Every structure is written in C-alpha cells, then in structure tokens.
Amino acid sequence: MTDPGLPAVHAIWIGGPLGPMHVACLKSFLRIGHRTVLHVYDDPGDAPLGVELADAAEILPRERIIVHRNGGYALFADIFRYKLLATGAEIYIDCDMFCVRPLERRPYMFGWESQTRINNAVLSLPVGSLILSDLVETVDHPKRFPEWYSWSKRLRFGALRAIGKLKGFEDMPHASIGPPLLTYLVRKHRLLDQASPMDVFYPNIEGRGTLLDPKKTIADLVTAQTRAIHLWHGSLWKLPLADVPPTSPLGEILAM
Template sequence: MNGPGLPAVHAFWIGGPLGAMHTACLKSFIRAGHRTLLHVYDDPGDAPAGVELVDATRILPRERIIRHRNGGLALFADIFRYKLLATGAEIYIDCDMYCVRPLRRRPYLFGWESQTRINNAVMSLPVGSPILADLVETVDHPKRFPEWYSWSKRLRFGALRALGRVKGFEDLPHASIGPPLLTYLARKHGLLGEASQVDVFYPNVEGAGTLLDPRKSIADLVKPETLAIHLWHGSLWKLRLADVPSSSPLGEILAM
C-alpha cells in the first residue's frame, strides 16, 4: 500500500529473472511506502512480494523491441521509459536504484550523475511538457540526426551515415538516447536548474569499488540529501553473489 501522499514508481524489466540485486532494489521502494509497478513482457519469476506486474505491451508492442549492436537492451529501456512517462506514470526508476528515503512528487524529477551529465535512472516529467514531447518525438524517429552530439561526433556520424554504416539508434554509441539526450533537452528547455545535485541519486560515483568494500557500509554512501543510490548494474553484471562481502554496502542491501 502507498505511504500517505507518495507517488507510485514504475520500473521496466526485460529478460530472465531479476536476480538478487534488482529484487532488493524493488523491495526498498516497497519498504519506503511506494506503490511499485514493474512493466514486463514476461513474468521474471522472482518479483518480490508487493510488486505489481504490468503488461509492457500496454506501452509498446514486442515488435518495437530493438537491441544495440552490442546485443544490449538498455537502448530499448530508454525508449520504453519515455513512452511510459508519456502515459502519465508518476515516477520511472531503473531496477538498480536502491531507495533510501521516499520520493516526493515533483513536476520535474531527475538528477546530475556528474558535473556535466543528467542521468535518466530516476525520472518524472509532466505529461504534455515540451521536454517529454521532444524525448518521445526523438525515439519515434530512429533515423533522426543526433543534434545532441558534439560537433565532432556529428561530423563523424554524418560520414558514417554517408557510408551506410549507421542506420538507426542501434548503430549509435551505447546510451546515446539516455543521459546525453536528456541533458541536451534539459538545457534546451531551460530545466538544468530542476536537476537534483549528484548526492541525491548518484552518490556512489565510484561504482562497484565502493559497493564491494568490506570496510564501508550503506551509511558511508548516504548523504543528508540522498534519496536513492544508483548501483550501476553495468559494472556488476558479471559479479557472483558469493563474491559479495557480507559487510559491504552491497552485502547489506542484499540481506534486506
């Protein structure tokens, strides 16, 4: 059940079982009092109690699924979250976000992951807002010229397209329609000031090195303003649970 006045959070999963880390992250939002919905094409089989499974075809049909040239699905996950927010979903979260404190409603909710880039692992955007309209319009046109690239990357992109080596999003550099696009559009629409500071959602800038340090705890990662911690699954996907020190921050998270 929702905590009083808390918004629902929506996540997306595609593939096999969630695994221990993603399960622990979803449970953290339930503990915080958020109604937690997980959009899936197939039941992962290990969703934690309290998570509501939602048919992902309500947002996009299976036929729209695309993979990056490296085989990854992060590209499609970026497309899905923008389409999801356009339907009125209150807050989107990645499955590797660990909730520390409840998230309150805000028209614009996203945060800096560094001094120069806004991440899209936590997002809320008003339906009908120009930035959300631009995000949806962009992902609906996979052959669109990436104006959010630097001038040097745009020149290279143009040359590769002329040679027939770039056709759609799947041929662009990894995560091209994720943080780089969101940062570009936040600047375009004068919304940089709406982005939360790094320590609100992305205090774990050292990634796996901090999460696996047996001399540290979750308390060492949390600042007074921290609401959630991004676990940066991309740096952990080869990790075996047996290799996680029980006294480390990740060990604490998995034990909850």
C-alpha cells in the first residue's frame, strides 16, 4: 500500500516488456510504500500491479527519442530524467534500482558510485535550482562542447567534430550526459556535501559477480545506510534466468 508520507518515485521505460529483473525492482518500491510511476511511450505489458503508467510524451515527444550508436536508450533516459525533474517530479529512479529501505523526501538526492563519480540512477533536484537548470540547458543543446570532460577528451571530441564524426550526443560515449555531467555540475555548484556515500545507493560495486554469488545474500551487499541497490543492468541483460542461482542476491530479488 502506498504510504502518503513517502515521496513518489518516477522511472522511464522504452521498448518491449520490462522483464523479470525490472519488474522485481519496481515491485520493491511498491512494497516499501512508494507511489511508483512508470513513464512509457508504449505499454510494456508486464508492469507490476500498482505501478502507475504515465504518458512519457507529456514530458518529451516521441520524436525526441535518441538512440545511441550502441543501439541503447540510456542517453535518452538521461535527458528524460532532467526534463522530468524540471516538471516537479520528486525522485527519478532507474528501472534497475532495487529498493531495500524507504527513500526520504529531500531536495537534493544523488550518490557516489565510486571515489570520483556521482551517479544519477537515483536523482532528486529542486525545480528552479541552478544545477537542474544547467542540466536542462545542456541537454537542450546536443552540439554543445562537453566542457565537463578533461582537456584531452575535449581535444579529441573537437577533432572528431571537425571531420564530421561527432554531430550530437548520440555520437559521444553513451554515459556522456549522465554521471560525468552530473559530477561536474555538483562540483561546479558546490553541492558535494549533498552526495550520499557509496553504500547508500551503489553498494554493489562488483556488479554481476556479487549478484550471482550463491554464497551471498542481499544482506551481504548492504549496510545500515543502504536505501537501494543498483543492479547494473548492462552487465546482466544477456543473462538467462536459468543461470541465476536461486540462493544468490539476484535470485532472492527475482523471487520477491
């Protein structure tokens, strides 16, 4: 049952069925008590009972969808989440975030995924804040020079653009306007004190190996501070369900 005292969480999904892993993740937020809204262009057909489907075209028209050169939608999902937050949505979550404890309502929510990088798989920013305005302004200009990258990378991108091989975000590394951009702007706007420690949202730093360890449990991956676990779907998307050990953390998650 939805707890009105908890903030709503919002996610984006593009394509066919969610599949068991994403279904389990969305169910985890419902189970904790979060109102859970999934923004879609087409009904995936397997959204968990209780998840609200919203028309993604109300945030960005279908024509704005960008497919990265690797064939994925992660880059567009970065654009979508910033635009979504600018409408007043409370918290954005990726569909591969598994909730273990309630997310509190707070104006700034993001966390370290490593010692040097802040991830945006869980994100909350105040409407009208300078950082959110910068994010929206950046994604509205796909030919903008990526000043959030190092000098060496900027020189390389400049050379590629000069010979016509870099025209927009879809030609850059797929995470270009995700964690690298967010980390840069968090530093620029002096918001580092708002970043949660790694164990709050990204305790599973070993990715696939840890999730499939039959000798580990979900409890082994979390600390007293952990609110959610990022399953890092990119490392798991080709994994047959039959290969998931039922006693592993991912096996636990899929069985819930």
